[in-house]
Amino acid sequence: MPSYHPDLQTFLVPLSERELTLREALDKLEAIGNEASEVPFIVQMMENPGFSFPPFSMFKGRVSLFQHDCIHLLLGRGTTLIDEAFTIGFTMGSSNAMSTTASKIFGYVAGHWYPKAYRFPPHANKVYEDAVHLGMVSECVPLELVDYHPYMDWKLGALREELGIEVDLLESYYRVEAARNPDIAASQRLCPQV
Incomplete structure (x- = not known):
């Protein structure tokens, strides 16, 4: 059974961070992250591009663990379950090829069949959607x-601009997410209080 670094619950390179390089940010994440070999098989089948054959090929936006970690950092998300849900959902949506049915099936599996350490609780499933x-x-x-x-x-900051990631769109949603989840620290820390 894999061991999880306690800092995974508090890790965050916020969306407001523009000056760190992707390499520097990844070094911070990799210092506490788990190895790909520790990812449960069902999670790999649902999310890893190596399983892009029917019926798993219906899930678009599948990425390697390296890509996934980069996307976490670009979206300004941490490594809690609600952050995982957002990162996976946004990546799938950005593919512009994920059907509503496939999206619902993925959410159901992630919310019911994933091992507990990876399973989306109801509030995270809403964020995923x-x-x-x-x-x-x-x-x-x-x-x-x-x-x-x-x-x-x-x-x-420059990489977000290069890829067309709209920081204002993300900030607006993060404020909505924080308002909907007043008791969830991972949602509350996404946007600095003004």
Whole structure:
């Protein structure tokens, strides 16, 4: 059974961070993150592009663990379940190829069949659904198609601009998420209090 670093519950490179390079931010995340070999098989089947055959091929926006970690950082999300739900949902939505049926099936599996440490609780499932829609309306490039390796020394702010990630759109949603989840620390820390 994998061990989970306690800092995974508090890790965050916020959306307001523009100056760290992708490499610097990834180094911070990798210092506390788990290895790909520790990801349960059902999670791999649902999210890993290596399982892009029927029926799993219906789930669009599937990415490698490296890509997934980069997307977390670009979206200004931490590593709690609600952050995972948002990152996965937004990535799927940005593909512009995820059907409503596939989205609902994924949410059901992640909310009921994933092992407990990975399972989306109801509030995270709602954030996942919102994130799929937000990714669909975003003008950003499909995030699963990006090769992040050439961007390792780009600053996060510049890379978000390059990929068309609308920081104002994300900030607006993060305020809504925080208002809906007043007792969830991971949602409350997304936008600085004004």
